[in-house]
Amino acid sequence: MKTAPITPGRLAFSPEGVPLAPEFGDVYHPAAGALQQAHHVFLGGNRLPSRWGGRKCFVILETGFGLGNNFLATWDAWRRDPQRCERLVFVSIEKHPLTRVDLGRAHAASPLPELARALVSAWPLPTPNLHPITFDDGRVQLLLGFGDVALLLPRLVASVDAFFLDGFAPARNPEMWEPRRLQRLGRLAAPGATAATWSAARVVRDALSAAGFTVETTAGTGGKRDITVARFAPRHIAASPPGGWQAHDAASREALVIGAGLAGCAAAWALSQQGWRCQVLDRALEPADVTSGNPAGLFHGSFHRDDGPHARTLRAAALATERLAGAWIAQGRIAGQLAGCLRLESRWDDDAARAALAAQQIAPGYVDWMDRATASERSGLALPSGAWSYPGGGWLAPRDYARTLLAHADAGFRGGVDVAGIERRGSLWRALDARRQVIAEAPVLVLANGLGAKGLLGAGRNAALWPLTAVRGQISSLAVDALPGPLPCPRLPVAGGGYVLPPTGGRLIFGATSQPDDTDPALRDADHRLNLQQLAGLSGGDADAWSALPWRGRVGWRAVTSDRLPLIGAVPDLEALDSASRADQPRFVPRQRDARGGLYVFTGLGSRGITWAALGGQLLASWISGAPCPLEADLRDALDPARYALPRWRSDS
Structure with missing residues (x-):
């Protein structure tokens, strides 16, 4: 649209x-x-x-x-x-x-x-x-x-x-x-x-x-x-399409959520907003202890010249994050700062960027362009180019955010639980351990466990539905009081060829690497040197001068889809799809859901988990509860996991 x-x-x-x-x-x-x-x-x-x-x-x-x-x-x-x-x-x-x-x-x-x-x-x-x-x-x-x-x-x-x-x-x-x-x-x-x-x-x-x-x-x-x-009082009521919009009539309104990172905690929060109670399971002992356990991360929207699905969905997601997380930051519930965020853009000059903004007439307060001098003065760094400025962006501690979402949900949490399989029995979906024993069950099951969702959903023909890639990322940090000379400490987050955050907890956090299909959990000196080079590029500093300083780091894996958009919605039913005649759009694809319950996914958030969490949770909750969708239908389609069930959509991605 x-x-x-x-x-x-x-x-x-x-x-x-x-x-x-x-x-x-x-x-x-x-x-x-x-x-x-x-x-x-x-x-x-x-x-x-x-x-x-x-x-x-x-x-x-x-x-x-x-x-x-x-x-x-x-x-x-x-x-x-x-x-x-x-x-x-x-x-x-x-x-x-x-x-x-x-x-x-x-x-x-x-x-x-x-x-x-x-x-x-x-x-x-x-x-x-x-x-x-x-x-x-x-x-x-x-x-x-x-x-x-x-x-x-x-x-x-x-x-x-x-x-x-x-x-x-x-x-x-x-x-x-x-x-x-x-x-x-x-x-x-x-x-x-x-x-x-x-x-x-x-x-x-x-x-x-x-x-x-x-x-x-x-x-x-x-x-x-x-x-x-x-x-x-219509004379004729048209039949709902296979992927139609109806609430589950389960009297209990209970859901089982696998995964207690940002996605799982946001799912529990949003479902609670619609009157549902959740049980959240995770293999870690505490919520948000895996990828969502990074000490800090940034969030902001996106600007594209054509304002396509990526830009529109990320705009909606960033505004939702600003409303929710911004209030909690102001209340001191989560560590963070909502004072703006800069995204460097070296491909556009000042005139082209401002012309694109003028053509779209985006509301002041969402995004603006800063030339190199202004962006450098605003950030406190000697930046290499101009930047998109997102006044509603910022940074926060994802672990704090996830745990606050869970604390505001009507939900119970069980850690140290390794879900090895899932099945449906009657009206209930079950989470199973390695011995096929039932861990927990509910009418609705949500897979919000990142890359683990792909394994639970099956291999073979089902694998084409889940184009998730494991992307390794290593972040680095240095103690602020250990840095020599002028400190490259920004006043607000800066991203573009890496990122750097304002000092938090006495440390400068920066990174990150992006390494598909790399399973090495060890911290690597080579990756830290790469992060230092990115920091130098952002700050105008000298990576060699910092290379001998004692550093810390953290490794995590992001679940990234081939089109860089999340997978949020009901899981397709491939057997029913074979006989479906109207399945030319994701919304018409049959699902593994009915009036009694269903199977859902919330994964593929990539490097934007903080930005996607609130809106993604609300979108998922609308699928489950039948509440009005917080996105327009074409944007719901763009995030629908069924998009990969259709050859035309797969070829266009």
Whole structure:
């Protein structure tokens, strides 16, 4: 999908104080008040809060977030309802989101000040992404989609219980109400879904009817004589594709996760956000003691000229990491720094880099270009080239991060457990030891054990599905007080031909080597010398001057896929694939999952485990729980392990 730049909305006020949108020549809400309209039209028109009573999860989709008053009114109603659902998910699309400053102005006198402040504080950068945000300890989840409804609506993956059809008047914003777009709502509607809108225009009612809704008009409010309400009652319900989107109906909502590194701990955290309990197994005695046990690592997004799947998924992942890990760094829960990160780029000159940024119109605050002099001054190093600057990037201790994720999950941990095999018996997936004895079992099994997942998933024909390569990496560190002369100690992480982090724990950490299919666990002087050369290239220092200093190091192995993107999702069923007629895209590939449970993978994070963890966990949890997907459908496909089950996708990778 070609992304379009996000143009923030402008905010003005009428003499009476009613908020206006100058681009559309319309008001954001009637003079009678936004909350009155929200309660009468959207909550009342969808028979809320009564319909969400007793539900595990209730999903609302809104077209037109505007000032967020419908969300605030719904959140407030949920809070005040003693029969409320366990989790409320509010998905909303907005083509012209306000800036955080203007959103704060709009809610300066909000009748719901606590909720409004929380919304303004969590307001994301206006980048063309889906932005998952959580409130009330994850029980209220806001999924904001910034972009044109024509582009985003077909790419949402969700099962929606109620639709809030909002937006400026059809005469002023016809694209929002275009019949073909409204007819797509039927694809997203859950059984018994409802819809409501303040518009009683014939074109809106006809489009809802064509989407499978039974449509009625009822009394309006705020100067509107009639409003439209509807109930999803299609004459025909299409069968779900083999890789379709449905939640498991296992009453226990229990999952077994193999692997307690960043991936496994993030999986447990994200599943807990959806009301699932996990048991996490690892062959190490403590969580995050293998590759995720490095003392520190960096994280940042990515910028590509064409903004393809790599750039878009990494942007979403980096923003998710900034939201989650940034808060824990600020609270002192994990060691780290969120003050920016530089990625050197020697292939582009200043003019070309700035022209590419201008062409994409990426929101300020996500990525910028720094010329060599500015980047050197900012980092405190004599850098060899200009650099991409990621203000939301930084570094952290991955072991701290993984263990904090696990501590925030409803999960139990068992270390010192070596899983030698897996099997399914009835409705349960089992982890087995070397004697084929059952270690643990659950309806859902997640393989988040890096390279070990490939061995558990089988050889032979299955091997083609898992193009994972073991890449050895050795990092080095030197005591800061032992360095001679000017210290090459950066103020923020710098990467490109190696990386170096700001001093942590009195040591300068740098590296790393990248050696495919190298199984040597020993620290090697030759690798340390290579790391020193990379450090010298980044800092303008002298590698020979440091070569005799006492050093430390650590070796680990990264699981890297052939297309450098993770494998996240349900495991394909190759036998069923042989007879599948629609399997021309990953989403149509049959899976080893059904209503009772399933088998999933979360691996292949490569050298970006810190960056991928939070979003990857949320994506995996959406697969398992049926919650709305935090990525657009084409990006979900790009990370889907089934992409390697299709010859066309394998040949294109």
